[in-house]
Amino acid sequence: MADLETVQAGSGRPIRLTFTDPAGVGYVAADVPSTGLITRTCYRLRAIVGDGGMIISLDGGTTDHVTMPPNTSDEMGLQVSALADVRVRRYTAGTAFTAAVVEVR
Numbered sequence: 001m002a003d004l005e006t007v008q009a010g011s012g013r014p015i016r017l018t019f020t021d022p023a024g025v026g027y028v029a030a031d032v033p034s035t036g037l038i039t040r041t042c043y044r045l046r047a048i049v050g051d052g053g054m055i056i057s058l059d060g061g062t063t064d065h066v067t068m069p070p071n072t073s074d075e076m077g078l079q080v081s082a083l084a085d086v087r088v089r090r091y092t093a094g095t096a097f098t099a100a101v102v103e104v105r
Contacts, residue, residue, distance in 0.1 A: 011042050011105060019088045019100040021052070027061035027087035030102075041082050042104035046075040050099035053091025060085035067091065080104045 015038055022028035045066070047056060053070040057063055058080055068074065069091065080086070086102055 011040055014103045014105040017086055017102045021096040025090060025093050027057055027089045029087055038080060038084050038104060039082060042080045043077060044105045045078045045080060046103040048073040048101045049097055052095045052097035054088045054097045054100050055091055056102060057087045058084050061087045
């Protein structure tokens with residue numbers, strides 16, 4: 001477990017992942033090319049989503065970890081392991097999401 005100062009500061013420069021709506025109900029991986037693979041353990045997660053909202057999974061879609069209602073942004077202390085398989089899916093079936101970004105640091 002990281003100490004409080006590490007969680008507050010994060011682990012370095014942000015790693016930004018962008019997502020395009022999958023036009024379905026399943027999870028979708030980050031757009032390729034994305035700005036970076038998660039190569040280190042990170043302690044901050046920032047998420048932004050426009051219309052539709054999204055659900056974030058940090059383990060390839062096995063678990064719903066963070067729920068983001070439409071038109072929201074949030075930043076939280078949350079450990080994201082190196083090489084985590086970050087994926088997102090629609091918050092509401094049948095409603096596409098827009099402007100979906102997940103950043104870890």
